[in-house]
Amino acid sequence: MSRPITSTLLITGAALTVVGGIIGLAGAAVTTIGAVTAARRRIEQMDTPPSELARRQWRRARTAVTAGTGAWRNGDLSTVP
Structure with missing residues (x-):
């Protein structure tokens, strides 16, 4: 009994996705190190x-x-341009 072509494509796609994920994780690990x-x-x-x-x-x-708070509380505007 042969599988339909769509099943083969799905299995192949899933396998490639898994392999790509493993390679991606390995790359991330090397980059982190x-x-x-x-x-x-x-x-x-x-x-x-x-x-x-x-x-x-x-x-x-x-x-x-502290300086800013003190100036604000005392209303000291001498440093403002």
């Missing part, structure tokens, strides 16, 4: 660790917010 490796190398080459940079930026932002 490469990105993580590059990021680690970049971090190792930095003079200042990212945690210290984040800490500095947080302090700057907090200082700016």
Whole structure:
């Protein structure tokens, strides 16, 4: 008993889709590993660790917010152009 042509096409299409998905996942895994490796190398080459940079930026932002809030509460318009 032979299968109808549509069944063969559906099976072939499904098989190709599965193979393509596996190849896609493998490519995504290789890309992720490469990105993580590059990021680690970049971090190792930095003079200042990212945690210290984040800490500095947080302090700057907090200082700016405090200054802005104080100026707004006091109605200080001397710094506005």
